[in-house]
Amino acid sequence: MNVENPDKKIQLQKDLFQPVDKRASQSEKISRPSLNFWQDAWLRLKGNKGAIVGLILITIITFMAIFGPSMNKYTYKQQNISHAKLPPKIAALENVDWLPFDGKDKDGFDMYEAKNVKEYYWFGTDDLGRDLWTRTWYGTRISIYIGVLAAVIDFLIGIAYGGVSGFYGGRVDNVMQRIIEILMGIPHLIVVILFILVFEPGIFSITMAMVITGWVNMARIVRGQFLKLKTQEFVLASRTLGASGSRLIWKHLMPNVMGPIIVTTMFTIPSAIFTEAFLSFIGLGIRPPEASLGSLVNDGFKSLQMYPHMLIIPSVIISLLILSFNLLADGLRDALDPKMRK
């Protein structure tokens, strides 16, 4: 609209216009392939750089966690005191000055020459002469195991509890919600710590402690979604047609709750990995000779001043792991449920 000259008439000529193609078959034609929910979500996820970076990092780290420990001849518990506290040295990179893989310590002193060591330790060794490359990836394996486990627990217990509570409602829901409210009141980490004190520290007690506390958040979300969805028309229609409770849950409610469930699961994984690392760090998690990224960081602190590689390498890996899961989870949240976007 021309604001300055509202009275000025626009000259319209006939040849500026063309008749619209009126064929019905053409106007109804769908020019792009139709996408279902998941294809649409995948498209949105692909557009998110952070999420893709996260996905690639997770793939690389997982690959290394599976195959890394068997890439050289050392095992995670094999000690060799005469090779203790060696800095990282990698064959192809040892002559690149700015990379810390030349086998020299922080004062530029070649430890491999001094100790007459012919082998290469890619990430160096710890104070007992154990190969840190193997130990780091072995620890990563445990972190990923814990993350996957947390996701499975979320799925099994969280969905079942939240689903039953939300679907049946009424008194069942009331009782189940009171239990959840009390569980929410107890600080998570405290329960985990108490649990580990009673049983021996180790992967089993971490697992058990997570079974007890890990699913509450998921249960709340699933319940909320079920409550919202079960009163909607499509569920009512199916119910009227005589669908059974399990059919309603699995065929109608579950697919619609899948988005929030996946997003919640994805956020559980990094926090579970963090919890395990934290517990191992304060001495409640994995016990030596086994390794976890948390306990490796803890070991690294002891020789922080002289051998920083022991601290820095596991620190970087654990941070990257948690970061990439967070990035992916953020991306998934935006892709699956734009309403949850923050």
Add this chain to the structure above:
Amino acid sequence: MANFILKRLVYMFITLLIIATITFFLMKLLPGSPLTNQEKLSPAQQQLILDKYGLNDPLPVQYVNYMTNLFKGDLGLSFQYDNRPVTKMIGERIGPSAYLGFQAVLFGTIVGIVLGILAALKQNSVMDYAATTIAVLGISIPSFVFAGLLQYYLAVKYPIFPVAAWEGFEYTVLPTIALSVFVIATVARYMRSELLEVLSSDYIMLARAKGVSSAAIMVKHALRNALIPIITLLGPLAVNIMTGSLVIERIFGIPGIGEQFVRSIMTNDFTVIMGITLFYSVLFIFIVFIVDILYGVIDPRIRLSGGKK
């Protein structure tokens, strides 16, 4: 309101009872007895000690005794530190922890709010990306890793700050930064999204249409409304500061509760572990309670009786 507070108080009480009960039975389940660490005692002497501490009484009696002691504020005696009362040990160490916690929350909140505002003011600018990156990194990097890197680079490699100890303000700088990273990240993230939402609302547009200056809109209208939800963050942040303090105090050698807790875990000092656990639980439950009430007072739109989202 009174009804709501009463209901919450009842819940608080039940939760505390349950935690105390769990703690009691876990203590009984724990492998070994308080005497396993002592020098060889004759069976008669052992019986004498067990009698003295009431450990020969039937379980229900012990439970009632334990509960009454709890209500009197008696958490038992430490096994490792010459039978010193746990309450006293906590009391002595509460100072540094509280100081550090408050300093970290204060510093983190201020930095987080500023970062969030900068990011929201110029959405999709370099500043916005920087703030978002800091937020993601702050949430992802575990506090103990961050503390380690800080200590290595700012105290060992380039000795700007002291490595560890508790002797003055400069000793609190690194631990405060390490503790507040998560606070900064969370607050900045929240502040950004809240502010973006508020800035696109109708009353901001109205104020703009009336010709109010950008600065006045920001301070008088946008910030006030965006700040309200930050209060809900206090609960999770307090928990994070508590767990963070366990490792941060240990790394920087700060004589606080967290450091004592980790030390007790390493030396199997069960009464101290249980005592601090209970202390943390009470603190946590109390903070959640306060946050719930504060939230209702500040923002009357929140329905107190209804469930949370």
